[in-house]
Amino acid sequence: xxxxxxxxxHVLKIDPDKDLPExxxxxxxCATGTDAIEIGGTMGITEENMEAxxxxxxxxxxxLYQEPSNPDVVxxxxxxEGYLIPTVFNAxxxxxxxxAHKEWVRIDGDLEWDRTTLEAYIxxxxxADVAQLTEADCELSADDVAAYAKIAERMFGQExxxxxxxxxxxxxxxxxxxxxxVDEATLFYGGGIHDYDSAYGxxxxxxxxxxxxxxxxxxxxAVRETVDAASxxx
Ligand code: 1GP
Numbered sequence: 001x002x003x004x005x006x007x008x009x010h011v012l013k014i015d016p017d018k019d020l021p022e023x024x025x026x027x028x029x030c031a032t033g034t035d036a037i038e039i040g041g042t043m044g045i046t047e048e049n050m051e052a053x054x055x056x057x058x059x060x061x062x063x064l065y066q067e068p069s070n071p072d073v074v075x076x077x078x079x080x081e082g083y084l085i086p087t088v089f090n091a092x093x094x095x096x097x098x099x100a101h102k103e104w105v106r107i108d109g110d111l112e113w114d115r116t117t118l119e120a121y122i123x124x125x126x127x128a129d130v131a132q133l134t135e136a137d138c139e140l141s142a143d144d145v146a147a148y149a150k151i152a153e154r155m156f157g158q159e160x161x162x163x164x165x166x167x168x169x170x171x172x173x174x175x176x177x178x179x180x181x182v183d184e185a186t187l188f189y190g191g192g193i194h195d196y197d198s199a200y201g202x203x204x205x206x207x208x209x210x211x212x213x214x215x216x217x218x219x220x221x222a223v224r225e226t227v228d229a230a231s232x233x234x
Pocket of ligand 1: 013164165167189190191193210211212213214
């Protein structure tokens with residue numbers, strides 16, 4: 001069975017806690033040619049700001065996924081295709097591996113399992129909010145990252161492995177090692193992609209590149225360049 005992300009090259013991640021550049025709308029971002037939009041962020045996320053971004057993107061023709069950072073911000077909106085749920089394989093605190101997930105199920109009880117997919121994160125920028133919050137061990141070699149990617153796929157049955165450098169451009173050799181370690185899983189890369197070349201470099205190794213800050217800082221043309229690079233590298 002194929003999953004939607006099997007066909008993706010590019011994902012735009014919109015953080016509801018961050019503003020858009022002046023004159024840019026969510027509709028403009030939806031029209032960049034990205035394959036999907038993930039709505040989520042680590043800090044300052046509320047049901048209200050999530051809902052506002054989903055509503056603003058809903059009328060545009062691009063699949064929308066919520067990426068909740070904790071159970072309190074999960075929203076139920078029919079414009080969403082589904083939920084992509086992070087689990088941080090190298091977290092220092094087990095809360096971010098299974099604990100938050102257990103709480104969500106305990107509180108909610110009745111999840112829509114066919115619309116819910118985990119993303120096996122390997123977090124690598126120690127300065128990023130996500131690294132600090134999850135107390136991630138970011139001191140990892142390429143072999144360590146490859147081993148995490150392999151266990152994510154082979155032992156834990158993960159469909160998506162996500163090499164996350166949020167806020168900085170990572171090392172291509174690390175992404176290449178993760179790529180070599182997975183077989184069926186879809187490899188996402190995110191962090192510091194800011195132009196055609198950085199997008200192309202990472203897209204040579206990752207199946208899907210994720211672009212975040214650029215949308216909030218630079219706007220539509222810059223995002224479109226990364227979409228072009230992702231499809232050129234595919
Ligand atoms: C963040 O991987 C994404 O979760 C994208 O990172 O914001 O650095 O582009 P940037």
